[in-house]
Amino acid sequence: MRLQPRDKDILSKLDRYGVLSTRQIKEIFFTNIASSTVLRRLRKLEKLNLIGRVHGLDEGLCAWTLAAKGTSTIGARDTFRYSNRNAIEHEVTLSALRMSLESVGLGTDWVTEMELKRRSFAQNRGRDRCEQVIPDGIFTAIYKDKPVVMAVELELHTKSSGRYEKLFREYLKRDSIFQIWYFVPSHSVGRRILSEWFLACQKYASGRKPYLGYTILEEALKSPRSMRLHNGTQPTEVGRYFKAKPALEPSPAQSNEVAHTPAHTVSGESVEAA
Secondary structure (H helix, E strand, O other): OOOOHHHHHHHHHHHHHOEHHHHHHHHHOOOOOHHHHHHHHHHHHOOOOOOOEEEHHHOOEEEEEEEEHHHHOOOOOOOOOOOHHHHHHHHHHHHHHHHHHOOOOOOOOOEEHHHHHHHHHHOOOOOOOOOOOOOOOEEEEOOOEEEEEEEEOOOOOOOOOHOOOOOOHOOOOOOOOOOOEEEOOOOHHHHHHHHHHHHHHHHHHOOOOEEEEEHHHHHHHOOHHHHEHHHHHEEEEEHOOOEHHHOOOOOOHHHHHHOHHHHHHHHHHOOOOO
């Protein structure tokens, strides 16, 4: 089978986001085309070992990742592997969130959790490694005309108080992170996280600490231009705080330098998978 330009675009998109659902691929690449046609094409790519199918979504739906041949075809670095089906919903939702943020110019230099873990492992090989806190992703945004590091956490379900205490204790050591940005399904989840954060700050904070706030996930997915950041005071539209980094990039060289800031500042530190 001869690969079409759209096939290669699908492979590149899977390389960028790691995993996409059939519905997401249809919305991006097959607008106004029957779902049966979409599935037929994806199955052909699967048969060629270019992409792999992952089960675990609601209603029996599946998601797709790069397979070994697809990785080599586009010169990608690694193949994403998801052995835990419970993680698929999280990863597919995270891909949707990334695309929504990118639609308003945020997260264009996103560094994934997998990449952060890879760099952390490489930097700490042969040495004792402390427990690490690795967010779902990091990127840079502009705050008061300066680039700042944003750590993103997609929290579909709450954790125990003990886990939050351990997590936030480590985050409080990360002065390279400016904002910890949670995306949550409800205000009750968001308020719980804020409460645990304030408790951790009382116990462990010293010197400058990251800010923490949350945004309702549905708001971020459906109305990213007007989504609000809740930090325990008056909710504020995110656009009033942070601007898209590309808008203020003066040169490609500076762009490359800033884009690598998150990976260097976080993966080289002791940070725990959230």
